[in-house]
Amino acid sequence: MASTSSHVNLSTMASWSVLPLVRTSSQGLASAVTPSCAPRASSAACCFVRSRPTPLLANAPYRPPDVYQVSKDVVGAVAQVQKTAYKALRLVTGELHRLYRDDGAPTDIEISTIRPRQVLVIGSLSEFADRGGANAEKITSFEQYRRSIQDVEVITFDELYERACFIVKDY
Numbered sequence: 001m002a003s004t005s006s007h008v009n010l011s012t013m014a015s016w017s018v019l020p021l022v023r024t025s026s027q028g029l030a031s032a033v034t035p036s037c038a039p040r041a042s043s044a045a046c047c048f049v050r051s052r053p054t055p056l057l058a059n060a061p062y063r064p065p066d067v068y069q070v071s072k073d074v075v076g077a078v079a080q081v082q083k084t085a086y087k088a089l090r091l092v093t094g095e096l097h098r099l100y101r102d103d104g105a106p107t108d109i110e111i112s113t114i115r116p117r118q119v120l121v122i123g124s125l126s127e128f129a130d131r132g133g134a135n136a137e138k139i140t141s142f143e144q145y146r147r148s149i150q151d152v153e154v155i156t157f158d159e160l161y162e163r164a165c166f167i168v169k170d171y
Contacts, residue, residue, distance in 0.1 A: 044092075044116035046085040048077055056123040056142050056156070068141035077120050078152050085116045085151075118152040125156050 055071045062069040101107065128138045146154040155163075 044088075045119060046081055046088060046116045047119040047121065048081040048084070050077060050120075050122040054123045056125075056127050057138055066137040066141075068138050070142065070145045074120075074122060074145075074154070077122055078149060078154065081118045081120050081152055085118050089116060115151065120152055120154045121157060121160055122154065123156050124158050126158065 050073070054073045054077075056074055057068045058071050061067055125134075125139075128135050128142070130138070
């Protein structure tokens with residue numbers, strides 16, 4: 001079965017532009033990529049993008065009439081991005097210690113991360129459309145879930161598009 005997801009694991013993010021820092025193989029093994037740019041401030045990020053339409057909520061309410069649970073695809077994708085970030089951080093942590101001299105002074109490579117930012121791009125808010133409007137109970141269920149997740153930003157494709165339009169509009 002062909003993969004329906006694409007990964008951009010551990011990347012430098014600056015205003016949503018992505019430059020590879022660590023590559024991950026199909027087996028989930030990460031390999032470090034030496035940065036070839038001038039020293040600058042950067043932060044690591046793990047981004048998982050679902051490339052097919054994915055439901056955000058399960059089809060039926062968990063507790064009718066107003067409690068909806070997040071779909072197993074969303075829960076699985078969150079778990080996947082968390083695990084990928086964990087593995088990458090574990091791998092890179094050993095490498096980071098070699099980037100500093102024994103006295104703590106930096107070497108010519110300036111890279112540092114405490115915990116990579118984790119982003120999941122999945123689904124569409126249009127799923128919550130109901131009889132010409134938005135279903136407030138579905139939106140509330142989804143918002144409560146995504147705001148309760150620590151370290152993972154869950155963003156829908158339409159929200160990402162709106163952010164990109166906003167950024168481009170200013171230039």
